[in-house]
């Protein structure tokens with residue numbers, strides 16, 4: 200392997216304006232990424248996500264879990280969740296990501312997409328429980344997936360491939376001005392785990 204092939208400018212902004220998104224590439228060694236992937240798959244308390252949309256209860260195929268420093272409450276899509284206490288692996292990963300980014304986080308939302316049929320629709324993470332303009336550190340494990348940003352006021356779209364063991368950071372005004380999504384992909388047949396480290400207030 201070319202020693203320098205994965206050295207990139209982590210301060211390069213993927214967005215042309217109105218926010219900051221940095222892609223750090225793979226921050227875990229392949230064996231570490233494999234190991235976290237299988238440990239998290241079996242040890243996290245995965246639950247089907249629920250949402251109330253236009254008064255109707257929706258149960259997603261995608262599974263989720265929420266962990267934090269305290270039993271924080273977090274409300275999105277009209278459902279309130281209470282954080283579970285950190286596991287050893289989640290705390291290790293939180294420390295790694297804090298070290299890489301210089302940011303601090305107090306909670307983590309995890310998503311499990313069983314295959315490419317499962318994704319996440321356009322949204323921004325700007326709920327009132329989240330620190331305004333706080334950084335969100337997003338770690339990807341498992342199948343590589345495409346991730347997209349779309350400006351709320353225009354047609355600009357920015358895409359990035361999220362690799363196994365990679366870190367993406369969204370910060371500044373990103374959630375105010377941009378939507379993001381994980382598009383479905385027929386080509387993806389394997390699962391992916393995503394961890395978004397966040398700061399909850401209150």
Ligand SMILES: O=C(O)CCC(=O)C(=O)O
Pocket residue numbers: 308310319324337346361379381393395
């Ligand atoms: O799966 C991902 O990469 C992103 C998930 C996401 O946007 C979220 O949990 O808010």
Ligand SMILES: [Fe+2]
Pocket residue numbers: 322323324379
């Ligand atoms: Fe999000």
